[in-house]
Amino acid sequence: MPELPEVETLRRGLERHLRHRRIIAAEVMGPRTIRRHEPDKLHNFLVGNLVSACGRHGKYLIVSMENGVNMVIHLRMTGRLEIVRPPFLGDAKHLHARFILDNGSELLFFDPRTFGEIFISEKTAGKGLPEELSSLGPDSLSQDFTLGYFTKVAKKREVAVKGLLLEQETVAGIGNIYGDEICHEAGVLPMKKASLLTDGELSRLHKAVGGILSKAVEHKGSTLSDKKYLDITGSEGTYQYHHKVYSKAGMPCESCGDTIVRTKVTGRSCHYCPTCQK
Ligand SMILES: [Zn+2]
The missing domain is CATH 1.10.8.50 (Helicase, Ruva Protein; domain 3)
Structure with a gap:
């Protein structure tokens, strides 16, 4: 399972490719990946909006949108994110979600074992973290872990x-x-x-x-x-x-x-x- 260093490396990649980009389409092919709410919610809250920041807490990625919602991603055992310029010529067998950006590039989420997940979080708790992550301890690399x-x-x-x-x-x-x-x-x-x-x-x-x-x-x-x-x-x-x-x-x-x-x-x-x- 990816741990903090792998997830932080992905966060930096997301920051480079997604920040200040507008999401123009969000498609869900694997409904198990979006299991906390209706898959349509992804489309409804993301499409047409700009990505304002890409954060992380522990092993969770947090893509913040200008409309105030966060898209939270956890890779679990076999989840994988890839940014591509279409056409995508790789194996799309385990492709569960696809996000098309306004510059034509696409963010793909693959997951053979489907333990990974993506969800929209509408509320934040302490320190601006998505409410769903409020039971987590301080991030291992943060000042809070004293x-x-x-x-x-x-x-x-x-x-x-x-x-x-x-x-x-x-x-x-x-x-x-x-x-x-x-x-x-x-x-x-x-x-x-x-x-x-x-x-x-x-x-x-x-x-x-x-x-x-x-x-x-x-x-x-x-x-x-x-x-x-x-x-x-x-x-x-x-x-x-x-x-x-x-x-x-x-x-x-x-x-x-x-x-x-x-x-x-x-x-x-x-x-x-x-x-x-x-
Ligand atoms: Zn030794």
Whole structure:
């Protein structure tokens, strides 16, 4: 599933291609993608309107329109966005939605497994976020995700630290890949109970969240061997070449030479170095 760095890379692509453009048509081919409301709502609220900004919170993309509504997009497992100049000559088999812009280019939404979704949000809650996203924690790369906040939340929780990092209600944007990489960077075992973390460990974890995610954004995210994640123009990210533990079970740790171990933590696969992480 795309995580913050991949979604941020897509946001930057949307900003470049959609901002100040007018949407002249919105077509829905896959009704499951638009499942929170009638598919027609997409057409009714978007067509004829200008895109004023392209934002993000955690793994959600937020396309803001000049009429005050937001189009919210979540890719889930296999959703993919692509900007094209027609005619589109690729495989349209899993094409579920299409947005035509006033400059002739088109934004396409593909999703083989159909877990992804798009919806129109008419109301905003605190900090201008769409109301539907109000249960999410602060974005992992925002000023709101402070060490003080993270410490306060972690001290109260009996969950494994990797599980805590993946809870979108606690901090939004981290998934399985970056959860492993953050724990390794901080030198903390992913299965360690959050409430038992020392102040030093909490500080290292908080710093690693910002450090790892920012570096991954610079590399335009991680494209794994399944090629499920590509940016809006179809290019691969390169952060997969900088992973230290994720998907490296049985390989030597770059820092200490010990063998990377794979296990399960809160039901998810998890990779760590038994020497570097305590
Ligand atoms: Zn190591």
